[in-house]
Amino acid sequence: MKKTIASLLIAASPLAFSAQLEISKTYLKANTPGSDNTLAYMVAENPTDEDVRIIGAESTASEFTELHSHTMDGDRMIMRHEKYIDVDAGQTVRFGPHGYHIMLINLEKRMKHGEQETITLKYNDGTSQAFQFNVIDPRKAG
Template structure:
């Protein structure tokens, strides 16, 4: 009996449990570690990030994002144009077959507007990703004071 309890405790404390708790699957898509940076309480916006891996044989498209945490959620991308860094909304993001798309600082990201309140470090909020083929999947976005070690770069500025 003691051995069973010890094994149960070891399984519950296993790092792999924490990793899998922050990974999601929709069809052939695997969504890895959705996160957002804690912002000052007066900040009007926030951003969410994650990685989508497509293990399928066909491309899929992320068509929309939504959350009850914000009045509006949009997919955006940073681009270099005429020597300047610009940010623009995108209507869809293609996830190639056998490939991945990173939503990260200075790349694709989800902008959250009209926030009821800024989330704090350690909190989570739901984000629904709707794909053309894989359908909708709700993920929990973890809020951190800094970017997780797996995310780079650490510097980020949003001037919306």
């Protein structure tokens, strides 16, 4: 009886059914002297048959870590905080310049070329995934 109850609890757990994204091409821009903010880019692929909603991000490297987007309004670029970003089943969402990105605000330290930082994505089903992001200084990247 105890094994049956334990099996039912495990099967009912949201962790047992959570869809996970495949994240690649991760990089975080080194911040320029005097800047306390930077941004991170990635490619988020959903190989599952379930839609995935990213509802947030966390990093120990900054006081605040947020999902953002850039959009154009005529010749003005507007940055907007996004409450969530959907990655539909079988789809890929690219986070990059002039689109979605992860904003790191009030950095705890200077981001230096060649380092790595961890960013954790949070999903609407209560799960999360941590990923390593390579710090890249565009002036030093070859």
